[in-house]
Amino acid sequence: MENSVPSDASKHVTKMVLYGLATVSLYALMFVSEERILTLTAQGGWYFMIPITIAFIFSFAHGTFTAQFWDVLGIKAKK
Amino acid sequence: MDNLSNFIHLDLITILYLFTVGFIGGLVSGFIGSGGAFVLTPAMMSLGVPGIVAVASNICHKFPKALVGAMKRAKYGQVDVKLGIVLGVSAEAGVLYGAHVQEGIKKTFGDAGSNLYVSVAFVIVLAIVGGYVLRDAWSIYKAGTSDHEEKVGKLARRVQAINIPGTMVYFPSLKTKISILFTIPIGFATGMLAATIAVGGFIGVPAMHYVMGAPSLMASATELVIAFVMGVGGTIKYAWSGLVDVRLAMIILAGSLFGIQLGAIGTTYVKPYLIKVVMGVIMMLVLLSRGIVIPVYLSDLGMITHMDPGLAKLLKNVSFSVMIIALATGAFIVLSALIKGMRAHRTEKETAAAIGVFTGHDVAAAGTQLDPIGRLERILLVTDGSEYSTGAVQEAINLAKRCGGRLRALSVIAADSEYETLGAQLLKKEQDNALAHLRELQATAVAAGVECEIQLRQGAEIYQEIVSEADDQHMDVIVMGRRGRSGLLRTMMGSTTARVIGHTRCSVFVVPRAAHMEGRNTLLAVDGSRYSDAAAAATANIARQCNTPVTVVSVSSEEASPMRQKEVEGNVARIVRLLSQTGIAARSRLMKGRPDLAIVEAARAEGSDLIVMGSHGRTGLDRMLIGSVSERVIGHTNCAVLVVKA
Numbered sequence: 001m002e003n004s005v006p007s008d009a010s011k012h013v014t015k016m017v018l019y020g021l022a023t024v025s026l027y028a029l030m031f032v033s034e035e036r037i038l039t040l041t042a043q044g045g046w047y048f049m050i051p052i053t054i055a056f057i058f059s060f061a062h063g064t065f066t067a068q069f070w071d072v073l074g075i076k077a078k079k
Numbered sequence: 080m081d082n083l084s085n086f087i088h089l090d091l092i093t094i095l096y097l098f099t100v101g102f103i104g105g106l107v108s109g110f111i112g113s114g115g116a117f118v119l120t121p122a123m124m125s126l127g128v129p130g131i132v133a134v135a136s137n138i139c140h141k142f143p144k145a146l147v148g149a150m151k152r153a154k155y156g157q158v159d160v161k162l163g164i165v166l167g168v169s170a171e172a173g174v175l176y177g178a179h180v181q182e183g184i185k186k187t188f189g190d191a192g193s194n195l196y197v198s199v200a201f202v203i204v205l206a207i208v209g210g211y212v213l214r215d216a217w218s219i220y221k222a223g224t225s226d227h228e229e230k231v232g233k234l235a236r237r238v239q240a241i242n243i244p245g246t247m248v249y250f251p252s253l254k255t256k257i258s259i260l261f262t263i264p265i266g267f268a269t270g271m272l273a274a275t276i277a278v279g280g281f282i283g284v285p286a287m288h289y290v291m292g293a294p295s296l297m298a299s300a301t302e303l304v305i306a307f308v309m310g311v312g313g314t315i316k317y318a319w320s321g322l323v324d325v326r327l328a329m330i331i332l333a334g335s336l337f338g339i340q341l342g343a344i345g346t347t348y349v350k351p352y353l354i355k356v357v358m359g360v361i362m363m364l365v366l367l368s369r370g371i372v373i374p375v376y377l378s379d380l381g382m383i384t385h386m387d388p389g390l391a392k393l394l395k396n397v398s399f400s401v402m403i404i405a406l407a408t409g410a411f412i413v414l415s416a417l418i419k420g421m422r423a424h425r426t427e428k429e430t431a432a433a434i435g436v437f438t439g440h441d442v443a444a445a446g447t448q449l450d451p452i453g454r455l456e457r458i459l460l461v462t463d464g465s466e467y468s469t470g471a472v473q474e475a476i477n478l479a480k481r482c483g484g485r486l487r488a489l490s491v492i493a494a495d496s497e498y499e500t501l502g503a504q505l506l507k508k509e510q511d512n513a514l515a516h517l518r519e520l521q522a523t524a525v526a527a528g529v530e531c532e533i534q535l536r537q538g539a540e541i542y543q544e545i546v547s548e549a550d551d552q553h554m555d556v557i558v559m560g561r562r563g564r565s566g567l568l569r570t571m572m573g574s575t576t577a578r579v580i581g582h583t584r585c586s587v588f589v590v591p592r593a594a595h596m597e598g599r600n601t602l603l604a605v606d607g608s609r610y611s612d613a614a615a616a617a618t619a620n621i622a623r624q625c626n627t628p629v630t631v632v633s634v635s636s637e638e639a640s641p642m643r644q645k646e647v648e649g650n651v652a653r654i655v656r657l658l659s660q661t662g663i664a665a666r667s668r669l670m671k672g673r674p675d676l677a678i679v680e681a682a683r684a685e686g687s688d689l690i691v692m693g694s695h696g697r698t699g700l701d702r703m704l705i706g707s708v709s710e711r712v713i714g715h716t717n718c719a720v721l722v723v724k725a
Contacts, residue, residue, distance in 0.1 A: 052318065058333075059147055066336045
């Protein structure tokens with residue numbers, strides 16, 4: 001019984017760290033290319049795909065990271 | 080670079096500020112479902128972001144956040160995907176129209192016009208919807224139904240009853256069919272508002288709840304689906320015009336995804352009414368914040384006389400401060416509800432695991448009460464010498480006799496320092512009378528074979544004196560009447576009793592004047608909490624001494640899920656089994672409805688002369704908002720009530 005707890009917890013921690021690193025990289029990339037991104041998105045038209053795509057990718061990486069984050073801290077839903 | 084004029088420069092402070100605002104917005108959003116964007120749009124505007132860019136960036140952060148939140152809450156079974164998609168599609172049309180209106184205003188009147196339009200929309204919508212939500216939360220508190228899932232309101236019942244052939248669609252959250260002719264305008268209005276102020280949920284959630292009849296938890300969760308559907312559409316529309324600042328959107332998203340997960344977890348620990356309280360309180364504060372700044376925009380547009388720049392700056396600062404207060408208030412209520420809920424849940428689980436230790440056999444075999452839970456050995460009798468204390472005096476002596484307990488009789492004189500100085504003679508007379516009464520009572524108790532000490536105290540707050548005495552003397556139970564006369568002022572003993580119950584750590588036995596325990600039946604009211612288990616232990620003590628049959632009653636909500644119902648039944652059966660094992664004649668009675676009324680009714684039907692129940696011992700805001708079932712039972716019943724503290 002006791003062995004299963006740390007292995008389960010370490011799985012969560014590993015997942016959290018992986019997605020956390022991915023999230024940080026994505027944000028770093030966005031700020032490095034800040035001006036370029038803004039210049040393109042400000043033109044509108046079909047460049048609307050840029051913010052939409054960024055939003056989906058970021059939400060996937062960061063959403064998974066935050067879910068793991070609270071789980072690792074032991075903050076879980078009732079039942 | 081001219082086309083970048085809509086985008087502000089970001090420094091570390093701005094980023095941290097947006098992240099924090101995003102977190103709190105997400106927290107509120109995960110909790111009440113409506114975007115939390117009402118704090119995000121103005122927060123961005125306060126940094127100098129033009130209104131339309133703030134709205135556009137807000138919508139862009141909103142749809143991925145809504146997606147994550149909806150998926151999280153779908154796991155808890157709170158999302159009606161069908162209703163969300165149906166409303167979301169018509170909301171999409173509303174978004175497109177709303178965005179079109181917004182752009183038109185910006186072209187015609189510039190940024191000041193756009194800002195004014197957004198602020199006025201905020202004030203009007205928040206005043207109407209926020210007022211309604213707060214009024215509803217207040218009426219729930221007054222009706223004392225906060226422990227239940229809400230009932231379908233009058234308007235929703237009427238809407239559900241209208242049958243328009245060919246347009247009826249079944250929705251799981253409503254558990255009935257409803258015409259899509261109602262969902263289309265609601266969706267459209269939600270979308271239009273979302274495109275205007277990025278908080279369509281302020282129409283969507285109340286409409287789903289009050290107009291369609293969806294439970295508020297499901298309405299707030301389903302709103303996340305609508306938010307996703309229309310968020311994608313809204314983002315495309317604004318991004319097509321090049322108005323989305325994706326940096327702002329993603330920074331807010333970074334904070335809000337932390338928040339939305341936490342807010343969604345929070346909903347699993349709270350009662351539905353709290354969602355309305357949080358929503359209403361925040362709406363009113365944001366309304367105030369936006370209202371304050373309207374004259375500034377009017378001045379910019381030349382619609383009123385030109386405002387002094389110093390005054391305009393002051394108004395903007397005040398507006399900003401109120402916004403911070405709104406943020407902090409929302410976060411505080413949600414976080415404290417979450418922490419409290421998690422703590423209570425953990426304690427309940429621990430107690431449930433430990434309750435197997437309790438057995439009534441121990442009580443009988445030892446001839447005394449070894450179990451500290453529900454022990455009734457040290458009895459504090461509170462008396463004021465009035466007729467309202469007669470029942471309490473009689474039952475306290477009987478209880479001490481039956482349980483082999485020791486009695487301590489207490490009288491409290493209400494007197495503050497001013498009274499002590501000005502009315503020394505009056506006070507002396509009052510003390511003499513009280514002491515004489517206590518000595519008389521002591522003689523009666525001794526004659527009945529019960530050891531009795533007496534104590535006279537005085538203080539400004541009667542309940543505090545009673546609670547302190549019980550604490551100092553390590554009492555197990557306080558016995559008191561329901562109304563009484565205390566010193567100079569005749570007060571409602573009801574309020575003193577309620578305060579004692581709220582603040583003391585020991586059990587409280589409330590005996591109305593005419594109550595007399597003959598051992599006919601004891602009604603044990605349980606709700607599955609650790610407090611109920613303590614009440615069961617106390618009932619076992621009394622029932623064995625008095626050889627009284629026990630009826631274990633549990634009251635569940637009309638709309639309780641089958642799982643919850645099964646849980647209730649299992650809990651009642653467990654307590655009946657525990658009592659039966661100690662040789663007590665125990666049976667169960669399962670009821671539905673309002674707990675206080677159902678318990679009083681059950682006591683009447685069973686011919687009970689004693690009701691035993693656990694108390695959560697709420698105080699402060701919590702008690703003010705949801706009241707106490709035990710207090711209401713005490714107020715309504717004519718028989719004695721033992722409120723057991725765990």
